[in-house]
Amino acid sequence: MTRPETRILIIDDEPNHRLMLRLHLAEAGFHPVEAENGQQGLACLEREEFALILLDLKMPVMDGYGFLADLRRQGKGTPVVVITAFSNVRTAVEAMKLGATEFLTKPVDPAELLDLVETLLRQPTSPSVPPGRSDYRFEGVCSPDGLGKIVDLLAMVAPTDASVLILGESGTGKELVARSLHENSPRRQGPFLAVNCAALNENLVESELFGHEKGAFTGAAARRLGRFEEADKGTLFLDEIGEMPLAMQAKLLRAIQDKTFTRVGGTRTLHSDVRIVAATNRDLQAMVERGTFREDLFFRLNVFPVVLPPLRERRGEIPQLVRYFVDTYAGRFNKVIRGWSDAYLRRLQGYSFPGNIRELENLVERSVILARGDRLEEQTLPPLVAAPIEAAETGVDLRENEKALIVQALEKAAGNKSQAARLLGISRRALYYKLKDFSLED
The missing domain is CATH 1.10.8.60 (Helicase, Ruva Protein; domain 3)
Structure with a gap:
């Protein structure tokens, strides 16, 4: 008898793409089931349980957005990975706001697909979140009477692994929000590390984030673990993300998206399971338009934006x-x-x-x-x-x-x-x- 936790539902209207996904998943020991549209996908969910769903967005009868909306109404906590063309990354981010867990871009890289599947299956699908620490209540940043909507949003996103982008002036409580998200999440037993991107030396930022091997550069007398490695199974808070050097943004994107990185001077690819919370007082959208901030990194960070008004x-x-x-x-x-x-x-x-x-x-x-x-x-x-x-x-x-x-x-x-x-x-x-x-x- 197949174990329900290894069954994966593929919802895609392209037969060839479904076949490719099915072959790779089956070869890795999973048990894929196919559906041609969202309506068929919902019917499959009524008959059996799935550990994961791979979802296309553009389909006839019922598209991916309709499927996600129905899934959320039913209160199902099954992780959903949206698969979309790179040119439609913006729409994938909108799907994540509807409840999708992650997204991949077409053409899907088999190694990236399997790595993401393994990562998501290691996480609980319906996490039971214990009450957060009393000194990290959301009320310490936002009053339910004054900003009840923000408090509700924070409470909803805290139990998930969605990336959160906190926007607001300096001093509005962005780090306290980040700590509160961590303390009210299933990762609360793991580390919470904060990195002030504005304070990082441009020549050492890669070493700070990803670590370095002994002898990697002058002064590297010993191996050093980076923040991504130290924050494994926890939360990494990237404050003042708008100050991140443009040259480093591609490497940061890979570490966030693939959950892999390489130490400076090293050759071994390392894995780190971290949740990313970023913050800035700058207009990242305007920076994207000026070419000083990568659009794909902005989309990856801006899955769940939270704006904190000034006091x-x-x-x-x-x-x-x-x-x-x-x-x-x-x-x-x-x-x-x-x-x-x-x-x-x-x-x-x-x-x-x-x-x-x-x-x-x-x-x-x-x-x-x-x-x-x-x-x-x-x-x-x-x-x-x-x-x-x-x-x-x-x-x-x-x-x-x-x-x-x-x-x-x-x-x-x-x-x-x-x-x-x-x-x-x-x-x-x-x-x-x-x-x-x-x-x-x-």
Whole structure:
């Protein structure tokens, strides 16, 4: 009796292509079953179980999109690999958003096909995901009241292996989203590694990602494992992916798509099963159009895009985010903080937050440290944030108050921006943002 976990359903209207797939799968010991369109494929699923589905998109009667939509309505968790022409990669990405697990481009390379099949069959088809760690709740990044749709999307994609591309300004919580996706996924027992692509030396980026062999270049005194190897069975977070050198993007694409790579100076092809989460504050689509970012890599990363708005557009979420950070730092510093004053919250909600959630987190951490009782008061905020809000009564613009405080800090610091930022209780990045905003740059 054939084992149901080795049965693979091929849905394709081209007889010759079905035959080619069937022969390669059968030779590898699998048990392929053929269907000419999506409707026949659904009928096969009613009769028996399959471990994997290979799906063409363009077919008569019922195409691949219709099949995926019906499969999702039925709640089936069978992995689906979409097979499409290279010119239709964009449509394959759309299919992955409907629930497809991976995609291959025609003509299909037999070795690539079998490697992908083996990889997917090693993974559970309907993963049981334990609750994520409490310090990586999605609510720490997005309030269900304010951004419920994003929270729902994150909860839906977390149990899958789909690539996620997180878009947004610096400080909007992109790495926290990535960690939350990992901690709420079946990979949570594996490693989570973050790589800041903007901080990588262009000459050493390949070694950082893929490792190197001893003697591969000057200074390579010993073998070194790369991030892809270290993150095996876990999640690799590629932050600032828009800064990845163009020359490296083809090798990165291969590592993501084929799950294989070679160490610098090595000859052996290595395998690494990692989930990719990438992030950027740049417009990758515009970079593709300018030719500074590969289109195929963009499609591979952009399977499940998540856009995080800046905090200034999410002011209604500030109370919940403050509560999240208060709970985090009160526990860390062994303090009891039961809440905050209305004045404290008004100061935060009247601030522009150029550093976004990262800056709010820093402010709350500072307030928890400085708190003398069990409530956060406005006196624990730095001058730039705690400036009186009197515009409604006196006609004084809050922006003018902020600008005046920055000028005073710069004068007191004799023009030293780092010292001025410390006096204001903000980061250098936030200060530079303000200087540009107020046209105070040198």
